[in-house]
Amino acid sequence: MAKVEVKELLEAGVHFGHLTRKWNPNMAPYIYMERNGIHVINLYKTVAKLDEANEALKKIAASGRKILFVATKKQAKDIVADKVAKVNMPYITERWPGGMLTNFVTIRKAVKKMASIDRMKKDGTFNTLSKKERLQVDRLRAKLEKNLGSISEMTRLPGALFIVDTMREHIAVKEALKLNIPIFAMVDTNCDPRDIDYVIPSNDDASKSIDIIMGQVTDAVAEGLSERKAEKQSEAPKAKKEEKAAPAPAPTPAPEVVEEKAVEAPKVEAEEPATTEADDLTKVEGIGPKAAEAIVKAGIKTYAQLAEANADNIKEILTEASSRMAHLDPTSWPKQAKMAAEGKWDELKEWQDNTKGGVE
Incomplete structure (x- = not known):
């Protein structure tokens, strides 16, 4: 992933903020100056924050979690749909359906309805309906496809949200905060950055600005996905070799050798805890x-x-680590971790699909 230069961001107009009278005072650390009644964003901070966000997005993508992209404004919807589709991530570009995250179980039912209509068309049931009923079903299918088509493969809550214009998508921000889902966002000078985990100070109105930021972000996601794929491919041959290899019989050691090993044993025991992988x-x-x-x-x-x-x-x-994590409810975490430790991933996935943000 090529690191973006300040010059490229300058040419794309990423530094243009809003009128000074429309600014949010909490954006002061990211503002460089005021020129002709318009705030100018500090692009050096934009580059630093973009690198930080890209690194975090890369890790989330490599872990196998989905990142939901949200951009319903006219300038951004086509750019986001085009770039995000290439990395096979879900996106919302038409309208944010209320309860998309907090009432995810109901949203999944609507997606399943879309799948059942597709099955009707395949098995011939659709042709047995009257002309009027077929028309109604087609209209319902088109409506569901328009609003929920891009999230049809999202079977659980996303690992993160990426938002273009947090003022416009304030409902999405509130739902993500309620469920403790990390928020990445392009934040302009008229927005409040306090609720955003990874702020990318930038112009969220110009299509060129959105295009260059989204290009960098999707490249980071693609890199994380390729790392995950490479890791899986490298693990497959190892697993096969372990299956084929038969355990060799341990030779009977001489008394002298046994005595030497007994002396070295404490050193091995002392080193074992350090090799525990998280x-x-x-x-x-x-x-x-x-x-x-x-x-x-x-x-x-x-x-x-x-x-x-x-x-x-x-x-x-959590409270000692950060006051922002004091609202988290870890009640169900040991229960989920137990299922993960026992390898019951299907059971864990089903449980997560039927709960809201891991809160029973």
Whole structure:
């Protein structure tokens, strides 16, 4: 992924903010100056924040979680639909359906309705309907496709949201905050950056500006997906080799050798804990990248450890790490972690689909 230069952002008009009278004071750290009654965004901060956001998006994509892109404004919808479709991620470009995240179970029912209409057309049931009924079903199918077609493969809540213009998509922001879903966003000078986890200060009105930022973001997602694919391909041959390889019989050691090993044994035991690899805790619904980082730092690195942890202790860890995570409800996390530790991924997925943000 090629790093974007300040000159490229300047040529695309990413630095143009809104009129000074329309500004949000919380955007002051990202504003460079005022010129002719218009605020100018500091592009050096834009580059730094874009790199930070890209790194986080890359990790989420590599973990296998979906990133939902939201852009319903005229200038952005075609650009977002075109670029996001190439990386096979869900997107909303027509209208944000209320309860898209907080009432995800109902939204999934609408998507399943669309799939059932497709089955009717394949098995011939559709042709048995009257002309009027066929017309009504076709209209319903077209409406569902327009509003929900891009999220038809999203079977669970997304791992993150990417929003263009947080003022316009304020309902999406509120729903994501309620469910502790990380928010990435292009934030203009008239928006409030306090609710956004990864702020990208930029002009969210010009199509050129949106195009260059979306290009960088989707490249990062594509890189994360390719890393995941490469990792899976490298793991497949190893698994086959392990299956084929028969365990060799251990030779009987001489008494002298046994005595030497007995002396070296404590060293091996001391090194073992350091090799413990951390599991991807973000697969537990309700745990975002920042929450996972705080939990791992506290010594809870694996699904098995999280399954045995006390919800109140986890709450204390999160609150100490950041006041912004104090509202999280970790009650169901040990239960989810137990299913993950036991390899019951289908059961975990079904449970997550039937709950809202991991809260029972």
